[in-house]
Amino acid sequence: MSRSACVDSPGIGPDKTRMTIRILFLGEFGVRFGREHTLDCAEPLSVAELRGRIGAQVEGAGAVLARPDTRLAVDQTIVPDSARVGPGQEVAVLPIFSGG
Amino acid sequence: MSRSACVDSPGIGPDKTRMTIRILFLGEFGVRFGREHTLDCAEPLSVAELRGRIGAQVEGAGAVLARPDTRLAVDQTIVPDSARVGPGQEVAVLPIFSGG
């Protein structure tokens, strides 16, 4: 479980999990960028904004997060860029499925 | 193995098998007309003629032998009515295949 320092939450105390978003990178992205990250997040933002935030903070991930075929799932449901995501939620960054 | 008396060969002696045609009725025909018959046959005849000969001699079989969808196989190969068949051969009278 690698963590990218730039997105690790500096927060401490009982509210920490409520003020962060858990980020998972699947497939090749997990190998390239680290499987799991934690992003500080005090209030809701759009998925489009989240793509930018993650891309800025996880080294090398900006390019794949800008691709339309990189989809994001919030709490296990794929959502459009207009969806909102907030503290305590889990976001998965999904490369194109290979199929089984 | 039922035999219809009217087509049983009356011949005796070493040439008997060479002077007859073995007739097999498959499927429902076997139940209705008897599975196996022996037809006297001294010289080759056409399959069309054979249909008539069998139909005349095996009681009740005339109607099905006149149907074009009743096919005849000579020595295990389906043949047209113009084919020739002679002593010592085996003829099978085949209802429509049911498939497997």
Added chain:
Amino acid sequence: MAVTALLTRQPPAPEAELAAFLAGRTVDGAVVAFVGLARDESRSGPVTGLYLDHYPGFTERSLERMAADADARFAVSDIRVIHRCGEVAPGEPIVFVAVAAPHRRAAFEAADYLMDRLKTEAAFWKREDGPDGPRWIEPTDQDRADRQRWSD
């Protein structure tokens, strides 16, 4: 490459057949197996048993010809056909077909084609037994239509 077509009075054993067919297969990505079972009911009513009459030698060759045709027509590696004859109880397997191929489309198509031919052209004469007595049956209209999908 092996193409086998067998006639048997015993019920085929689909699980053992499948296991043997899969064993050691590293070139083929796809295996399609079809198992045809005797139903306890047909469009004519309840079925207490089937009897598949056959013409020894002739029927075997009809199976072998279809398997060879499927092999020639599709990009497949192996084909195995096992067909029952004689008495069959409801729930028992009548036919087992397995096809292996590098890619799945050929395996599906070859199995589908084989079954369409087997259901119309295999040299069997099938009797269904039920409460109203035996009935000798012919391919259904659906079977004939399915067969027409494959132009020769």
Added chain:
Amino acid sequence: MAVTALLTRQPPAPEAELAAFLAGRTVDGAVVAFVGLARDESRSGPVTGLYLDHYPGFTERSLERMAADADARFAVSDIRVIHRCGEVAPGEPIVFVAVAAPHRRAAFEAADYLMDRLKTEAAFWKREDGPDGPRWIEPTDQDRADRQRWSD
């Protein structure tokens, strides 16, 4: 009627699955089984192993959704899908699909449809390992074309 879709790290056991799927079946005349095997070679060259990454929970639901869609779309009785995740050696099964139906056309079509969707839309990320190192792969053009056959 049972529709099941399972994800497993163990290799599916196709013969045991088929035996269980066939047992006691007297209403359905047709069972189609598909086994997808890991090939030892792809268009990119030799393959020494596969790794199927998945997203726990999300991937299971992608399998369940496809099985439910197949069930809704075709006149079938039972569907079983078992899909592997994790490390897979060449020759091992990756996926087992079985479909039972009263009549064979529905069974063939449902299995074919399920495989076309599984090969393009199942939530896996597949890595092929070979002499030149690992490669992460996407559905092939053929897989995408096969998927297009089923209009939604």
